[in-house]
Amino acid sequence: MNPNRHILIIGNGIAGVTLARHIRKRDSSVKITLVSGESKYFFSRTALMYVFMGHMKFEHTQPYENFFWEKNRIDLKEGWVQSVDFDEKSLKLQSGESLFYDQLVIASGSKPNKFGWPGQDLKGVQGLYSKQDLELMEENTKEVKRAVIVGGGLIGIEMAEMLAYKKIPVTFLVRETSFWRNVLPKEESEMISKHVREHHIDLRLETELAEIIDDGNGKVKAVKTNHGEEIPCEFVGLTAGVTPNVDFLRNSKLEVNRGVVVNSKFETNIPDVYSIGDCAEFQVKPAADRKNIEQVWYTGRMHGETLALTLTGQATDYQAGVWFNSAKFLDVEYQTYGTVPADWKEEEFQSFYWEHPQKKVAFRMLMDTKGAIVGVNNFGFRLKHEFFDKAIKEKWTGQKVISSLRKANFDPEFFAPFYIEIQKAFLKEFGGDFKPEKRSFIQKLFGASV
Amino acid sequence: MKVIQKIGLFLFLIGLGVFTTIPFLGTYELNQEMVSANTKDIHQEKMLEILTPIYDQSYSSNFQFLSAFNQEFGNYNDALKAEGKWDEVIWDDYSFSLGKAALSSPVKDNPWLWMFLSIGLAVLGGLLYNLPKYKDEPEGIKNNGIFHSKMKNRGWLGMLTGSYLILFYVILYWFPAYLVNLVAMVDPLSMIFSGNPASQWFLYGFVYTLAIIVMGIRMFRKYRGNKYQQLRTASVMFFQTAFAFLIPEILVLLNQPYFDFKNIWPLDYDFFYSYQLDSFLSGGSVGMFMLIWGILLIIIGVPVFTYFFGKRWYCSWVCGCGGLAETVGDPYRQLSDKSVKSWKIERYLINGVLVLAVVMTILTIANYFSDFWLLGTVTNELHNFYGFAIGSAFAGVVGTGFYPFMGNRVWCRFGCPLAAYLGIVQRFKSRFRISTNGGQCISCGNCSTYCEMGIDVRWYAQRGQNIVRSSCVGCGVCSAVCPRGVLKLENGPEEGRINELPIIIGNDSVKINA
Numbered sequence: 001m002n003p004n005r006h007i008l009i010i011g012n013g014i015a016g017v018t019l020a021r022h023i024r025k026r027d028s029s030v031k032i033t034l035v036s037g038e039s040k041y042f043f044s045r046t047a048l049m050y051v052f053m054g055h056m057k058f059e060h061t062q063p064y065e066n067f068f069w070e071k072n073r074i075d076l077k078e079g080w081v082q083s084v085d086f087d088e089k090s091l092k093l094q095s096g097e098s099l100f101y102d103q104l105v106i107a108s109g110s111k112p113n114k115f116g117w118p119g120q121d122l123k124g125v126q127g128l129y130s131k132q133d134l135e136l137m138e139e140n141t142k143e144v145k146r147a148v149i150v151g152g153g154l155i156g157i158e159m160a161e162m163l164a165y166k167k168i169p170v171t172f173l174v175r176e177t178s179f180w181r182n183v184l185p186k187e188e189s190e191m192i193s194k195h196v197r198e199h200h201i202d203l204r205l206e207t208e209l210a211e212i213i214d215d216g217n218g219k220v221k222a223v224k225t226n227h228g229e230e231i232p233c234e235f236v237g238l239t240a241g242v243t244p245n246v247d248f249l250r251n252s253k254l255e256v257n258r259g260v261v262v263n264s265k266f267e268t269n270i271p272d273v274y275s276i277g278d279c280a281e282f283q284v285k286p287a288a289d290r291k292n293i294e295q296v297w298y299t300g301r302m303h304g305e306t307l308a309l310t311l312t313g314q315a316t317d318y319q320a321g322v323w324f325n326s327a328k329f330l331d332v333e334y335q336t337y338g339t340v341p342a343d344w345k346e347e348e349f350q351s352f353y354w355e356h357p358q359k360k361v362a363f364r365m366l367m368d369t370k371g372a373i374v375g376v377n378n379f380g381f382r383l384k385h386e387f388f389d390k391a392i393k394e395k396w397t398g399q400k401v402i403s404s405l406r407k408a409n410f411d412p413e414f415f416a417p418f419y420i421e422i423q424k425a426f427l428k429e430f431g432g433d434f435k436p437e438k439r440s441f442i443q444k445l446f447g448a449s450v
Numbered sequence: 451m452k453v454i455q456k457i458g459l460f461l462f463l464i465g466l467g468v469f470t471t472i473p474f475l476g477t478y479e480l481n482q483e484m485v486s487a488n489t490k491d492i493h494q495e496k497m498l499e500i501l502t503p504i505y506d507q508s509y510s511s512n513f514q515f516l517s518a519f520n521q522e523f524g525n526y527n528d529a530l531k532a533e534g535k536w537d538e539v540i541w542d543d544y545s546f547s548l549g550k551a552a553l554s555s556p557v558k559d560n561p562w563l564w565m566f567l568s569i570g571l572a573v574l575g576g577l578l579y580n581l582p583k584y585k586d587e588p589e590g591i592k593n594n595g596i597f598h599s600k601m602k603n604r605g606w607l608g609m610l611t612g613s614y615l616i617l618f619y620v621i622l623y624w625f626p627a628y629l630v631n632l633v634a635m636v637d638p639l640s641m642i643f644s645g646n647p648a649s650q651w652f653l654y655g656f657v658y659t660l661a662i663i664v665m666g667i668r669m670f671r672k673y674r675g676n677k678y679q680q681l682r683t684a685s686v687m688f689f690q691t692a693f694a695f696l697i698p699e700i701l702v703l704l705n706q707p708y709f710d711f712k713n714i715w716p717l718d719y720d721f722f723y724s725y726q727l728d729s730f731l732s733g734g735s736v737g738m739f740m741l742i743w744g745i746l747l748i749i750i751g752v753p754v755f756t757y758f759f760g761k762r763w764y765c766s767w768v769c770g771c772g773g774l775a776e777t778v779g780d781p782y783r784q785l786s787d788k789s790v791k792s793w794k795i796e797r798y799l800i801n802g803v804l805v806l807a808v809v810m811t812i813l814t815i816a817n818y819f820s821d822f823w824l825l826g827t828v829t830n831e832l833h834n835f836y837g838f839a840i841g842s843a844f845a846g847v848v849g850t851g852f853y854p855f856m857g858n859r860v861w862c863r864f865g866c867p868l869a870a871y872l873g874i875v876q877r878f879k880s881r882f883r884i885s886t887n888g889g890q891c892i893s894c895g896n897c898s899t900y901c902e903m904g905i906d907v908r909w910y911a912q913r914g915q916n917i918v919r920s921s922c923v924g925c926g927v928c929s930a931v932c933p934r935g936v937l938k939l940e941n942g943p944e945e946g947r948i949n950e951l952p953i954i955i956g957n958d959s960v961k962i963n964a
């Protein structure tokens with residue numbers, strides 16, 4: 001490999017940026033360029049909602065100070081890539097400028113799904129993915145009496161919270177029988193649905209969007225649901241998932257299906273062209289519980305870490321570790337480790353579920369038929385990643401996990417020891433030869449009640 | 451805003467308005483008895499003479515009175531200085547005590563009424579404003595709108611507040627004679643606690659303590675559901691009220707030296723000053739106990755507690771400056787600068803102040819025990835300089851006045867020599883760290899934004915590295931605002947505390963770290 005080769009990365013999201021940083025850590029001579037049309041500097045997409053809600057300014061979402069890039073000799077190029085000439089190894093920006101590369105990495109992320117609803121391009125109708133979307137949303141929500149959000153996923157709930165901040169009444173259309181039921185098991189999903197309603201969000205279950213209605217001036221004035229109901233509104237948020245942002249690569253030599261098709265080394269069908277992050281589609285799923293397209297922050301980062309090894313001379317396959325994820329539903333934090341599907345057959349898994357009688361605190365552990373842990377969901381309290389990564393990898397029995405649950409606790413000091421209640425509930429349901437933990441002196445003294 | 455909150459805000463503003471107006475009320479008339487009663491024996495004769503022209507004249511405001519007073523007094527001193535008769539110059543400032551004696555005002559006549567109308571209404575209003583906050587909302591911390599606020603994001607309200615605070619501090623430290631009306635107002639209260647009339651410091655301590663209590667109650671509302679925040683807030687409220695405010699006053703009532711048992715050198719920079727040592731050494735067994743207690747805190751208390759709990763045991767659970775920062779200053783915590791550059795400035799400044807305080811103290815002690823043979827009165831000038839530049843200007847004017855400009859921990863971060871000392875222990879020999887939760891960080895930046903010490907918490911969190919920083923005061927807010935449950939303040943074994951080259955778990959493709 002030419003030590004002075006030019007590695008060009010389309011997209012400065014978490015995938016592209018992690019890749020660039022890790023290449024630089026391992027190789028001080030290659031030339032690295034990050035191209036993006038969205039913003040010159042890397043920012044955290046996950047924090048867009050906090051900018052809208054005034055928790056942060058946009059610059060707070062930038063994880064690295066501006067001097068960082070120059071110091072690490074990572075060139076930043078602002079501009080939209082219009083097309084790539086894979087034979088010439090060059091690409092063309094919208095401004096007309098051409099850039100040449102020796103190795104190309106496509107990390108262009110996603111864009112919001114639009115399923116061809118009538119009226120989906122009206123003014124006041126939008127998704128939320130990019131910085132530009134955020135700016136548009138600020139513009140679009142200036143004079144809104146009611147908003148409708150379509151699609152009950154993580155971005156949908158964030159959008160609902162954002163609108164609630166502006167005191168805009170929200171109607172939330174969700175196709176499933178309860179919130180995020182396609183991912184969460186019934187109990188968890190119902191608990192969160194309840195919490196959503198506590199925030200005065202008008203959650204409409206088993207309801208889909210049929211049509212968005214024009215006010216005659218190209219602006220939305222109402223939506224119609226599949227039940228025929230018309231809901232007047234001046235803003236519609238489309239949050240029914242995302243899809244790879246790869247249209248500029250279609251009709252070229254590159255194999256593109258829903259995303260850019262890659263193997264386990266992120267190689268595409270063209271030599272020296274790779275793809276990572278939200279826009280990459282694996283030919284073969286990285287693991288049984290993974291999807292062909294991985295669309296979260298964490299996987300984007302891991303793709304970047306892994307490809308950096310390959311691009312610096314250590315060819316490496318992407319090996320998915322134990323799955324984990326997290327989110328926050330209004331006030332309720334959620335973490336998950338390992339595999340917990342939305343539904344399962346009784347003969348497949350044993351499930352242990354505990355939920356606090358009043359608070360929005362819950363814990364689920366799935367075990368296989370032999371009693372070994374396969375995954376957990378926790379809500380309203382924090383659990384340690386390291387603990388479950390190990391327990392799941394080493395296939396600890398459910399009993400072992402629960403008996404040492406205190407060590408997995410990651411809640412701040414003086415918080416209520418929910419793990420004791422969980423231990424009691426587990427003993428009651430499954431039995432076991434351990435005793436529930438005792439409240440410590442400090443816990444008793446300061447009355448951290450469960 | 452609920453109606454009751456609006457009423458609260460209204461009452462608070464009235465109280466603040468009255469408080470601000472009080473110094474301008476009343477008339478001043480000085481007579482000879484007042485001068486005799488309020489001057490030291492060695493100055494009495496001279497002062498009686500100097501002030502003759504203003505006796506029994508009625509002045510209608512503090513400005514007029516003080517300008518007349520300063521003119522006579524200044525003329526006298528200037529003449530001596532011009533002739534080089536330095537030892538005859540009167541260095542003591544009698545303007546405060548004489549002003550207070552000369553004052554007659556409705557406030558002095560009816561102190562309790564005016565206390566209610568000013569401080570009382572402000573406190574009442576503050577409570578009415580804070581208590582109903584977040585009522586009927588689910589538990590959870592809401593930083594909604596902070597950067598859209600004119601108060602909390604350096605808008606005009608913030609600028610105004612900052613300017614008011616700065617002005618208040620400047621007058622309090624250097625022109626207290628203008629505040630005699632306010633001080634006279636709290637006289638009866640001071641009489642109850644210590645049996646003595648109030649000084650400007652009593653007034654300050656009283657207002658300071660009430661501010662911590664009212665804004666502490668705000669903290670209970672804001673961080674409801676977060677036990678760590680609740681407890682540490684209760685703790686600073688307690689230490690301020692009992693240790694910084696009440697106990698020292700009561701000690702004086704019992705004829706013991708004035709002493710704040712939780713104030714530690716070098717924050718308490720005059721602990722080893724000669725007049726302090728004299729008062730300890732002449733204070734019998736209680737005085738001796740205070741001296742030994744103070745020294746034990748410095749050489750054993752600080753290192754041992756910091757080893758086990760990190761500097762937070764002091765900075766965000768006990769300290770009075772910290773107490774104010776964590777309550778009154780909490781709305782401004784997001785204004786601290788997070789850049790690497792300011793981290794650099796911070797290290798030079800704070801350690802510089804520590805060195806200065808240590809050198810000054812060593813010289814002072816050496817001088818004291820050599821019966822002032824070593825340096826004579828040079829240490830006095832050093833004390834004056836330190837007291838002016840660090841004790842008053844930095845800790846007071848900048849430390850608090852700059853809340854709305856640079857965040858609530860400007861003093862603690864850039865200036866406090868005790869924080870520097872605690873920080874060195876925390877960085878190099880402590881069980882405290884902030885652990886990060888594997889790979890869960892989404893780099894959102896909430897933690898860094900709300901770190902009052904300007905620590906870029908995210909920098910560490912996103913690479914799975916523990917946060918071990920000398921400046922961290924362990925306020926726990928980074929952990930509280932993290933939406934992904936990534937941060938945990940912990941005391942644990944020293945082994946593995948500092949992980950310079952972390953691997954973020956969850957990716958099995960990467961076996962070693964780069």
Ligand SMILES: Cc1cc2nc3c(=O)[nH]c(=O)nc-3n(C[C@H](O)[C@H](O)[C@H](O)COP(=O)(O)OP(=O)(O)OC[C@H]3O[C@@H](n4cnc5c(N)ncnc54)[C@H](O)[C@@H]3O)c2cc1C
Nearest residue numbers: 011013014015036037038080081108109277278295296297
């Ligand atoms: C509001 C929101 C909240 C989220 N919250 C979470 C969360 O809490 N946890 C989580 O795990 N995930 C979350 N996600 C998902 C996560 O942000 C994405 O999975 C992740 O950002 C994908 O990273 P990436 O690097 O693959 O792509 P992106 O971050 O999308 O970066 C791709 C970049 O490439 C640029 N680009 C694309 N095409 C071109 C072109 N032709 N020319 C030039 N530049 C181009 C894009 O403008 C973009 O800047 C959230 C997403 C959103 C939108």
Ligand code: SF4
Nearest residue numbers: 891892894895897932
């Ligand atoms: S607040 Fe939490 S998730 Fe956000 S950057 Fe900090 S540690 Fe990471």
Ligand code: SF4
Nearest residue numbers: 901922923925926928
């Ligand atoms: S790092 Fe966290 S605990 Fe430490 S001072 Fe900053 S916000 Fe407080």
